[in-house]
Amino acid sequence: MRAHEAGILHADGYGTTPHWLPEPEDLSELMPRLWAVNTRRNAAGELCVAGVPVTAIARDFGTAAYVLDEDDFRARARAFRDDFTAPFEPIGxxxxxxxxxxxxxxxxxxxxxxxxxxxxxxxxxxxxxxxxxxxxxxxxxxxxxxxxxxxxxxxxxxxxxxxxxxxxxxxxxxxxxxxxxxxxxxxxxxxxxxxxxxxxxxxxxxxxxxxxxxxxxxxxxxxxxxxxxxxxxxxxxxxxxxxxxxxxxxxxxxxxxxxxxxxxxxxxxxxxxxxxxxxxxxxxxxxxxxxxxxxxxxxxxxxxxxxxxxxxxxxxxxxxxxxxxxxxxxxxGRAIAGPSAFTLYEIGTIKDVEVTADLTRTYVSVDGGMSDNVRTALYGADYSCTLASRTSHAEQRLVRVVGRHCESGDIVVMDEYLPEDIAEGDLIAVPGTGAYCRSLSNQYNHTPRPPVVAVRDGVARVIVRRETIDDLLALDVDEPTPSQEVR
Incomplete structure (x- = not known):
C-alpha cells in the first residue's frame, strides 16, 4: 500500500479487501492446507481436533489456548525424515x-x-x-x-x-x-x-x-x-x-x-x-x-x-x-510445528467503526492478542480464522480480529469473513499458530501466557500449563528495607 502525505486513510486502496481473500461460498468449510490433519467439524458445526470439540477444550482448559494435534506434528516430522532420506541416499x-x-x-x-x-x-x-x-x-x-x-x-x-x-x-x-x-x-x-x-x-x-x-x-x-x-x-x-x-x-x-x-x-x-x-x-x-x-x-x-x-x-x-x-x-521448524496447532479464542467486544464515509470496519475483540501471537504486529503477518463453536447460516461480513492489549497494532487477523451473527461468547480458531507464537509470547499488560493443549486419540492434555497471576508476581522482589518497615 502506498503512503499518502495526509495519512494512511487517504492512501490508494485503503480499506479494500486483500486480493488473495476471496468471498467464501461456505463459511463453515475448512481449507485443508491451513489446518492439522485431524481437524474437522462435527454435526453441530463445532471444530474438533482428533475427536475433541473445541467447546470441551474451552470448558476444561479455558481460552486463549494453543491447541496442538500431536499425531499431525509427529506425522510432519516423520515426513521430513522419510522424504529427505531416499533422494539424498545416493549422495551420502x-x-x-x-x-x-x-x-x-x-x-x-x-x-x-x-x-x-x-x-x-x-x-x-x-x-x-x-x-x-x-x-x-x-x-x-x-x-x-x-x-x-x-x-x-x-x-x-x-x-x-x-x-x-x-x-x-x-x-x-x-x-x-x-x-x-x-x-x-x-x-x-x-x-x-x-x-x-x-x-x-x-x-x-x-x-x-x-x-x-x-x-x-x-x-x-x-x-x-x-x-x-x-x-x-x-x-x-x-x-x-x-x-x-x-x-x-x-x-x-x-x-x-x-x-x-x-x-x-x-x-x-x-x-x-x-x-x-x-x-x-x-x-x-x-x-x-x-x-x-x-x-x-x-x-x-x-x-x-x-x-x-x-x-x-x-x-x-x-x-x-x-x-x-x-x-x-x-x-x-515452522513446517513441522506451524500447521499442527491453532489458537482458540473467545469473542468479547464487537464494535463497528466508521472509518470514512464509505468504510465501516467491524472490530472483533478476543481474549488474547499480541501477547500470544506477536507476528502480525512484528512482521505484518496474515492469518485466517473461523467460527469454531457452532454452525451459522447467517450472511458473511468482513471483520478485523483484534486482541485485548493496549496497542492499536494488537491485531490477530487483519481481514477475514465471519458470519453476521457472531456474538460475545462465541469461539474462533486461528490456524497455523504452532510456530513462533508460543515461542515469541510475552506478558504484555501482565497477561499470563496461554497453555498448550495437545490432543491425540480423543484425549486432550496440557503439555505447557497456563501461567497464573501468581507466576507473574513470583519474579517481583519488593521486600521493604528496614527504614520502610511499618512499626
Missing amino acids: GADVYYAGKAFLCTAVARWIMEEGLFLDTCSAGEMAVAQRVGFPPERIALHGNNKSRAELRQALQWGVGRIVVDSFAEIDRVAEIAAGLGTVAPVMVRVTVGVEAHTHAFIATAHEDQKFGFSLVGGLARKAVDRIVAKGESLRLLGLHSHIGSQIFDTSGFEIAARRLIDLHTEVADEHGIAMPEMDLGGGYGIAYTSEHDPLTPQQLGQQMGELVERELAVFQDAHPEAPVPRISIEP
Missing part, C-alpha cells in the same frame, strides 16, 4: 534437525527424539529442555550469534554434536573453553551466502547486511575456516552451514546457496586437503497461513533439493573423485 544421506526455536517444550523434544530427528537449539534454556528428556547430545546442534561462555561450556560438557560458530571472537572463545576442558569442539561455520530470500526483511538471513554468520564477500568465511583449521588441537571442522531465511515457497534460493557453499567446500579441500564431512542448508520452508499460500510438501522439497544438491556436488566430485561427499542436513 541427509539428517533432519528440528528447529527448536519454532516451538519447544519437553513433550515436543520427546516427540522429536522418538521420531528419529535431530534437534537444533540456540540457548541454554533450549538445551536444558533437551537434556531433561534425555535427548542424545550427539544429535544436538547449538546455534546463535552471541553464545555466552556458560552456554558454550554447557554444550561442550554435555557433548553436543555441533556448534555453529558465528564470529571470529566465538571461534577463539570455543577453542579456549574446549582446551580448558581437555576436549575437541565439533564446529560448523555459519556462511552468509548472499541470497536474498523472497520474504520479510526481518526473517531474510542470508544477505550481507545482518548479524548472522561470515560473509563470502571479502573472503571472511574462508578466513573463518582457516582460523578453525589453525586451532586443530581444540576445534574439529565439521563443515559449512547456511540459512537463507524463513517462509520460503520455492527451492531456487537453496540452489544458489548450495552452489556457493560447495564452491567454498571445494576450495577448502584444495587448500587444506580436508573433506569436511557435513553441510547444512538450513530451513525456512513456508507454510499456508491463508488461501494465498501454497507450500511445497516435504516430498516435493526432498525431491527438488536432492536433485539440486546432487547437481551442484558433481563439481566437487569431479575435482575430488576420492573424497567423500558431505552429508547434508536441513532444519525445518
Whole structure:
C-alpha cells in the first residue's frame, strides 16, 4: 500500500479487501492446507481436533489456548525424515534437525527424539529442555550469534554434536573453553551466502547486511575456516552451514546457496586437503497461513533439493573423485510445528467503526492478542480464522480480529469473513499458530501466557500449563528495607 502525505486513510486502496481473500461460498468449510490433519467439524458445526470439540477444550482448559494435534506434528516430522532420506541416499544421506526455536517444550523434544530427528537449539534454556528428556547430545546442534561462555561450556560438557560458530571472537572463545576442558569442539561455520530470500526483511538471513554468520564477500568465511583449521588441537571442522531465511515457497534460493557453499567446500579441500564431512542448508520452508499460500510438501522439497544438491556436488566430485561427499542436513521448524496447532479464542467486544464515509470496519475483540501471537504486529503477518463453536447460516461480513492489549497494532487477523451473527461468547480458531507464537509470547499488560493443549486419540492434555497471576508476581522482589518497615 502506498503512503499518502495526509495519512494512511487517504492512501490508494485503503480499506479494500486483500486480493488473495476471496468471498467464501461456505463459511463453515475448512481449507485443508491451513489446518492439522485431524481437524474437522462435527454435526453441530463445532471444530474438533482428533475427536475433541473445541467447546470441551474451552470448558476444561479455558481460552486463549494453543491447541496442538500431536499425531499431525509427529506425522510432519516423520515426513521430513522419510522424504529427505531416499533422494539424498545416493549422495551420502541427509539428517533432519528440528528447529527448536519454532516451538519447544519437553513433550515436543520427546516427540522429536522418538521420531528419529535431530534437534537444533540456540540457548541454554533450549538445551536444558533437551537434556531433561534425555535427548542424545550427539544429535544436538547449538546455534546463535552471541553464545555466552556458560552456554558454550554447557554444550561442550554435555557433548553436543555441533556448534555453529558465528564470529571470529566465538571461534577463539570455543577453542579456549574446549582446551580448558581437555576436549575437541565439533564446529560448523555459519556462511552468509548472499541470497536474498523472497520474504520479510526481518526473517531474510542470508544477505550481507545482518548479524548472522561470515560473509563470502571479502573472503571472511574462508578466513573463518582457516582460523578453525589453525586451532586443530581444540576445534574439529565439521563443515559449512547456511540459512537463507524463513517462509520460503520455492527451492531456487537453496540452489544458489548450495552452489556457493560447495564452491567454498571445494576450495577448502584444495587448500587444506580436508573433506569436511557435513553441510547444512538450513530451513525456512513456508507454510499456508491463508488461501494465498501454497507450500511445497516435504516430498516435493526432498525431491527438488536432492536433485539440486546432487547437481551442484558433481563439481566437487569431479575435482575430488576420492573424497567423500558431505552429508547434508536441513532444519525445518515452522513446517513441522506451524500447521499442527491453532489458537482458540473467545469473542468479547464487537464494535463497528466508521472509518470514512464509505468504510465501516467491524472490530472483533478476543481474549488474547499480541501477547500470544506477536507476528502480525512484528512482521505484518496474515492469518485466517473461523467460527469454531457452532454452525451459522447467517450472511458473511468482513471483520478485523483484534486482541485485548493496549496497542492499536494488537491485531490477530487483519481481514477475514465471519458470519453476521457472531456474538460475545462465541469461539474462533486461528490456524497455523504452532510456530513462533508460543515461542515469541510475552506478558504484555501482565497477561499470563496461554497453555498448550495437545490432543491425540480423543484425549486432550496440557503439555505447557497456563501461567497464573501468581507466576507473574513470583519474579517481583519488593521486600521493604528496614527504614520502610511499618512499626
